[in-house]
Amino acid sequence: MSGPSTYEPKTGVERWLDQRLPIVRLGWDSFVDFPTPRNLNYWYTFGGILTVCLMIQIVTGIVLAMHYVPHIDYAFASVERIDRDVNFGWLLRNIHANGASMFFLAVYLHMLRGLYYGSYKAPRELLWILGVVIYLLMMAAAFLGYVLPWGQMSYWGAMVITNLFGALPLIGTPITEWLWGGFSVGNATLNRFFSLHYLIPFLIAGIVGLHVWALHVPGNNNPTGLSIKTKADTLPFHPYYTVKDGFAIIVFMIIFAFFVFYWPDALGHADNYIEANALVTPAHIVPEWYLLPFYAILRAVPDKLGGVILMFGAIGVLFILPWLDTSKVRSMRYRPLGRWFFVFFVIACLGLGWCGAELPDNKVPVLGAIGLNFLWLGRILTLYYFAYFLVILPLLGFIEKPTQRPASIEESVLGKGKSDASASAAPAE
Amino acid sequence: MTDVNSNPETGGEEPSRRDFLYIASVGAVGVGGALTLWPFIDQMNPAADTLALSTTEVNLSALEEGAEITVMFRERPHFVRRRTAQEISEAAEVEVSRLPDQLARNANLEDSAPATDANRSTLSAGVDEGVEVDEALRSAMLVTSANCTHLGCVPTEGAGDYDAWFCPCHGSHYDTAGRIRRGPAPENLPIPPMTFISATTLRLG
Numbered sequence: 001m002s003g004p005s006t007y008e009p010k011t012g013v014e015r016w017l018d019q020r021l022p023i024v025r026l027g028w029d030s031f032v033d034f035p036t037p038r039n040l041n042y043w044y045t046f047g048g049i050l051t052v053c054l055m056i057q058i059v060t061g062i063v064l065a066m067h068y069v070p071h072i073d074y075a076f077a078s079v080e081r082i083d084r085d086v087n088f089g090w091l092l093r094n095i096h097a098n099g100a101s102m103f104f105l106a107v108y109l110h111m112l113r114g115l116y117y118g119s120y121k122a123p124r125e126l127l128w129i130l131g132v133v134i135y136l137l138m139m140a141a142a143f144l145g146y147v148l149p150w151g152q153m154s155y156w157g158a159m160v161i162t163n164l165f166g167a168l169p170l171i172g173t174p175i176t177e178w179l180w181g182g183f184s185v186g187n188a189t190l191n192r193f194f195s196l197h198y199l200i201p202f203l204i205a206g207i208v209g210l211h212v213w214a215l216h217v218p219g220n221n222n223p224t225g226l227s228i229k230t231k232a233d234t235l236p237f238h239p240y241y242t243v244k245d246g247f248a249i250i251v252f253m254i255i256f257a258f259f260v261f262y263w264p265d266a267l268g269h270a271d272n273y274i275e276a277n278a279l280v281t282p283a284h285i286v287p288e289w290y291l292l293p294f295y296a297i298l299r300a301v302p303d304k305l306g307g308v309i310l311m312f313g314a315i316g317v318l319f320i321l322p323w324l325d326t327s328k329v330r331s332m333r334y335r336p337l338g339r340w341f342f343v344f345f346v347i348a349c350l351g352l353g354w355c356g357a358e359l360p361d362n363k364v365p366v367l368g369a370i371g372l373n374f375l376w377l378g379r380i381l382t383l384y385y386f387a388y389f390l391v392i393l394p395l396l397g398f399i400e401k402p403t404q405r406p407a408s409i410e411e412s413v414l415g416k417g418k419s420d421a422s423a424s425a426a427p428a429e
Numbered sequence: 430m431t432d433v434n435s436n437p438e439t440g441g442e443e444p445s446r447r448d449f450l451y452i453a454s455v456g457a458v459g460v461g462g463a464l465t466l467w468p469f470i471d472q473m474n475p476a477a478d479t480l481a482l483s484t485t486e487v488n489l490s491a492l493e494e495g496a497e498i499t500v501m502f503r504e505r506p507h508f509v510r511r512r513t514a515q516e517i518s519e520a521a522e523v524e525v526s527r528l529p530d531q532l533a534r535n536a537n538l539e540d541s542a543p544a545t546d547a548n549r550s551t552l553s554a555g556v557d558e559g560v561e562v563d564e565a566l567r568s569a570m571l572v573t574s575a576n577c578t579h580l581g582c583v584p585t586e587g588a589g590d591y592d593a594w595f596c597p598c599h600g601s602h603y604d605t606a607g608r609i610r611r612g613p614a615p616e617n618l619p620i621p622p623m624t625f626i627s628a629t630t631l632r633l634g
Binding site for chain 2: 156159160162163164166177178179180181182183184186188192278279280281282283284285299301302303304307359360361
């Protein structure tokens with residue numbers, strides 16, 4: 001909802017600057033007077049939380065790079081040195097390592113929020129697609145970063161992921177050797193992974209800029225999914241949402257700090273404290289928790305190329321989601337069938353994560369009695385994951401009868417007949 | 430749209446010399462730009478020192494029957510196994526038509542060679558002039574890459590359905606000739622180029 005600017009420079013200096021570089025005006029219009037739906041709940045605070053996550057990763061990453069050595073003979077020891085000898089190195093590394101997990105926790109909630117309230121639908125398709133691009137870059141950055149400590153999981157994770165490209169017909173081998181800079185994961189690989197790991201956060205920051213820009217054209221979606229109709233539907237971003245976001249950030253930071261200070265290795269894997277060894281693969285290699293669902297999808301297919309295609313397809317399908325969902329109603333609040341399919345979708349994603357963490361041949365608790373192992377559970381859930389996007393959402397728009405929606409955002413908050421009174425109660429600006 | 434080519438001479442109908450210059454310069458910039466990209470892409474390929482491939486010599490005299498060692502060859506681990514008579518016969522009895530991958534994947538043989546046990550063992554290895562190698566040793570020795578052909582993990586020795594190699598990452602089972610039998614791996618473990626340089630020394634590469 002970008003309207004005419006309400007910024008008025010008050011001092012001579014501000015006027016001088018505004019005529020030459022209207023950067024204060026941009027900030028004012030974007031984050032102070034920006035008209036925001038008045039009914040945003042706490043699920044809408046993750047954008048702010050994610051911005052903070054990105055800044056934390058960049059700042060801690062830059063200082064860690066001052067002590068880290070990207071060489072196969074020194075990398076592992078230099079990370080241990082950061083933990084033991086560098087002043088506050090233990091703190092910085094724990095923040096950076098757990099920060100990645102926190103970043104993904106927040107981004108998953110942010111994405112599920114978008115899925116539930118239909119934030120990917122017109123006119124926000126590009127906003128959603130930019131978000132998926134950021135998510136892809138995040139996964140790349142996380143994977144590259146996980147390789148840097150050069151532990152066993154680092155090494156074998158790098159081996160498995162780079163070998164995925166070997167599944168491509170004809171160009172498979174040249175591509176993997178190009179990625180490695182050798183005939184296997186080695187020093188050249190570690191070196192370039194470090195370089196790219198340093199680059200990607202800045203790419204993310206650039207695309208976050210586009211993401212916010214694309215957000216500020218149509219304005220925020222909201223829990224009702226209704227578009228903003230009158231000024232009474234909105235509140236200025238500051239102080240209403242700066243404070244709400246701020247509170248959510250503090251709560252998030254408490255959870256973050258709990259992991260950093262009391263449980264720093266809970267989300268990691270013990271095998272990564274063993275230095276990389278090209279001769280021994282750990283008995284049970286697993287990716288970080290936030291990639292487990294995709295790992296389960298990869299394993300669900302008995303064919304190498306098929307598994308790779310399906311795994312990338314699981315993310316690729318998100319790009320076309322805006323055109324797959326045929327319902328005219330944005331928010332699942334008013335979609336009696338859609339919301340249940342959504343609940344099952346969330347369960348399927350969590351279930352896939354569980355399958356990814358277990359050995360494929362292990363029996364599923366309780367259901368193991370009827371012979372269900374994690375491989376087959378993973379296959380069933382993979383089927384549902386794709387069916388949700390490719391069958392359920394496209395068909396549901398034609399089948400489902402949405403429930404009664406409120407007339408406006410204002411009515412959904414204040415109830416019917418109170419809209420006259422609220423006009424005067426709403427803050428002037 | 431304004432016709433930028435319009436001039437008294439051509440009236441905008443015929444291509445002018447200026448058109449040609451436009452297209453030629455934009456084309457040159459495009460091709461030049463694309464060529465400039467190549468060094469930035471190619472620098473990631475294996476460097477000259479990496480490409481200067483080494484060879485690895487393996488002393489087989491210390492290997493007893495049923496023993497296995499892992500050696501590094503061209504940055505990658507390789508299994509060197511002296512198989513027992515039972516292991517050889519188990520592998521030799523399997524009909525090639527029943528194998529998921531029916532090609533030998535042996536750098537010492539033609540690409541189309543079938544995955545028989547003889548084609549997998551060091552019977553396929555070269556022998557230097559004047560060197561005599563015991564036939565039993567040659568058929569007992571198996572040298573393969575130690576990276577699973579699925580996603581590159583190192584399979585565990587003496588495990589899986591065939592008591593040979595089992596990959597812990599995604600559950601591929603290999604038999605006593607290093608051939609894929611069950612699981613997601615698409616190919617048999619590849620066999621490197623190898624030559625006997627003495628009765629008990631095998632050179633890889």
